[in-house]
Amino acid sequence: MNVSTNIKIDEDMKYHKIPDETIRRMPMYLRALSLLEQDACQTISSRQLAQQLHLNPPQIRKDLSYFGAFGKRGIGYPVQSTVQQIRKILKLDGTQSAALIGAGRLGTAIAAYPGFSVFGFEVASIFDIAPKKIGKKIGAMTVEDAADLDTLKKRKIRLAILAVPAEAAQSCAEALVQAGVKGILNLSPSCLAVPRRVKVVTIDIAMALGVLPYYM
Amino acid sequence: MNVSTNIKIDEDMKYHKIPDETIRRMPMYLRALSLLEQDACQTISSRQLAQQLHLNPPQIRKDLSYFGAFGKRGIGYPVQSTVQQIRKILKLDGTQSAALIGAGRLGTAIAAYPGFSVFGFEVASIFDIAPKKIGKKIGAMTVEDAADLDTLKKRKIRLAILAVPAEAAQSCAEALVQAGVKGILNLSPSCLAVPRRVKVVTIDIAMALGVLPYYM
DNA sequence: CAATGTGAACAGCTTCACAGCC
DNA sequence: GGCTGTGAAGCTGTTCACATTG
Numbered sequence: 423m424n425v426s427t428n429i430k431i432d433e434d435m436k437y438h439k440i441p442d443e444t445i446r447r448m449p450m451y452l453r454a455l456s457l458l459e460q461d462a463c464q465t466i467s468s469r470q471l472a473q474q475l476h477l478n479p480p481q482i483r484k485d486l487s488y489f490g491a492f493g494k495r496g497i498g499y500p501v502q503s504t505v506q507q508i509r510k511i512l513k514l515d516g517t518q519s520a521a522l523i524g525a526g527r528l529g530t531a532i533a534a535y536p537g538f539s540v541f542g543f544e545v546a547s548i549f550d551i552a553p554k555k556i557g558k559k560i561g562a563m564t565v566e567d568a569a570d571l572d573t574l575k576k577r578k579i580r581l582a583i584l585a586v587p588a589e590a591a592q593s594c595a596e597a598l599v600q601a602g603v604k605g606i607l608n609l610s611p612s613c614l615a616v617p618r619r620v621k622v623v624t625i626d627i628a629m630a631l632g633v634l635p636y637y638m
Numbered sequence: 639m640n641v642s643t644n645i646k647i648d649e650d651m652k653y654h655k656i657p658d659e660t661i662r663r664m665p666m667y668l669r670a671l672s673l674l675e676q677d678a679c680q681t682i683s684s685r686q687l688a689q690q691l692h693l694n695p696p697q698i699r700k701d702l703s704y705f706g707a708f709g710k711r712g713i714g715y716p717v718q719s720t721v722q723q724i725r726k727i728l729k730l731d732g733t734q735s736a737a738l739i740g741a742g743r744l745g746t747a748i749a750a751y752p753g754f755s756v757f758g759f760e761v762a763s764i765f766d767i768a769p770k771k772i773g774k775k776i777g778a779m780t781v782e783d784a785a786d787l788d789t790l791k792k793r794k795i796r797l798a799i800l801a802v803p804a805e806a807a808q809s810c811a812e813a814l815v816q817a818g819v820k821g822i823l824n825l826s827p828s829c830l831a832v833p834r835r836v837k838v839v840t841i842d843i844a845m846a847l848g849v850l851p852y853y854m
Numbered sequence: 855c856a857a858t859g860t861g862a863a864c865a866g867c868t869t870c871a872c873a874g875c876c
Numbered sequence: 877g878g879c880t881g882t883g884a885a886g887c888t889g890t891t892c893a894c895a896t897t898g
Contacts, residue, residue, distance in 0.1 A: 445849050445852055445853075446849060448848070448849070448852075449842075449844070449845040450845060452848070453827060453845070474829065475829055476829055511852070512848060512849070512851060512852045513851035513852055513854070514848065514851060518851060520847070526747075527743075527746060527747035528751070530743060530747070531742075531744040531746070531747045534743055535744070535843065535844070537827050537842075537843065537844040538844050538847065540844065541844055541847065541848045543844065543847055580854060581847075581850060581851070581854075583847070588753075604854040605850035605851065605853065605854045606850075607843070607847050607850065609843075611669060611753050613690065613691055613692055615692075621850055621853040621854060623846050623847075623849065625841055625843060625846055626665075626753075627748070627751065627753070627823070627841060628665075628669075628751070628753040628754050628756065628757055628759065629665040629666060630823055630839050630841055631736070631754065631759055631799070631823050631839075632664070632665030632728060632730065632757045632759075633661055633662060633664070633665060633728070633839065634797060634821035634822075634823065634837055634839060635728060635729035635730060635734060635821065636661055636664075636727070636728045636729055637661075637821065637837040638729070638796065638797075638820040638821045
């Protein structure tokens with residue numbers, strides 16, 4: 423029953439089952455530590471980091487400890503090397519190219535969003551279905567025809583951001599899967615059906631707003 | 639110990655403690671049922687709804703049952719009345735006016751976003767700090783000076799959407815709290831410190847993207 | 855002494871099984 | 877037969893206490 427001393431009791435068992443919630447928090451840590459790195463901060467304790475992020479210190483320690491012992495007792499976590507570790511864990515070392523589908527207002531905002539760079543993301547191409555938008559320049563990029571999504575395979579882009587209306591989302595998702603995309607950030611209020619091997623994260627802005635009045 | 643037969647044993651105890659996760663899913667149900675209502679669908683079973691939303695039927699039944707017995711055994715849930723019930727539960731009956739802070743690309747996209755209406759939300763005013771943007775028209779609205787945020791109190795707007803850069807988010811949040819705002823949807827990659835009485839929901843798009851490579 | 859790393863207790867949420875009803 | 881409503885079981889994630897280390 424002791425995972426650390428007896429590996430692989432059950433084929434289905436992950437060697438260390440890391441909670442999804444822990445994974446969800448890792449980018450938070452990465453961003454906070456990256457900022458500290460810029461400020462030339464050498465080390466930070468779980469207590470200080472918890473204060474910044476409004477979490478509990480043991481939570482942070484447990485989360486990080488799933489991946490090994492990054493910290494030094496009595497001192498805290500070394501900022502720079504922990505940043506590198508987390509990047510490796512999240513597979514964010516090196517640039518991650520993503521395709522953006524939808525060149526409407528939201529897509530345009532996403533294309534210009536500066537916040538992706540902390541994680542090494544780069545919007546590498548933009549697609550739309552509307553003839554009016556195809557060929558248009560957005561920043562340094564030219565909007566491509568969504569009918570050519572299959573070119574993503576050649577370009578080895580395996581990440582997509584879906585910023586299209588809900589009605590179009592499912593068919594776009596299918597085209598993306600066909601084009602070899604392995605991860606989709608869905609910004610439309612829709613529930614995508616994709617093969618299990620493809621990971622979808624949906625952000626529904628209106629739904630997030632929808633809970634606020636309840637708590638007020 | 640039995641809550642249903644013995645109310646108010648402990649002052650601190652909520653009469654029925656409803657899981658936050660249940661609340662988070664309620665807008666999903668509301669949206670799905672609203673669409674069914676438009677399609678003139680009379681009733682739906684938990685199984686059908688679960689299929690649409692990629693959830694388990696018992697989850698949906700349990701969630702809805704926290705608020706009473708909406709369904710009919712052997713039949714399912716009456717669409718129209720359940721929609722009304724959920725609106726009441728989430729305090730979404732009637733129009734909810736929200737202020738939008740930030741008239742940049744993201745703010746502009748949010749201002750035009752059609753998805754809020756299902757929940758009865760309406761962006762009632764837009765603010766920005768940049769002199770260039772103040773006075774500009776966005777749709778039918780004119781961008782106001784963020785220095786005048788305190789007018790929200792008079793207008794009884796208690797909901798805000800924060801679409802400003804991370805560096806400006808905390809000070810904006812404080813101004814909003816000062817102006818009597820009770821709920822904030824924070825779209826910036828920052829961790830807001832607000833009084834406990836104010837509810838904040840943060841959506842960090844880059845962070846959501848940040849987990850995808852791990853799962854790929 | 856200060857802080858991490860971690861088994862164990864605890865809390866919260868999900869899933870199940872089935873009684874009750876249409 | 878079909879479907880809801882719900883206590884109970886099971887699972888996942890969080891918090892705690894403390895041994896351990898610099």
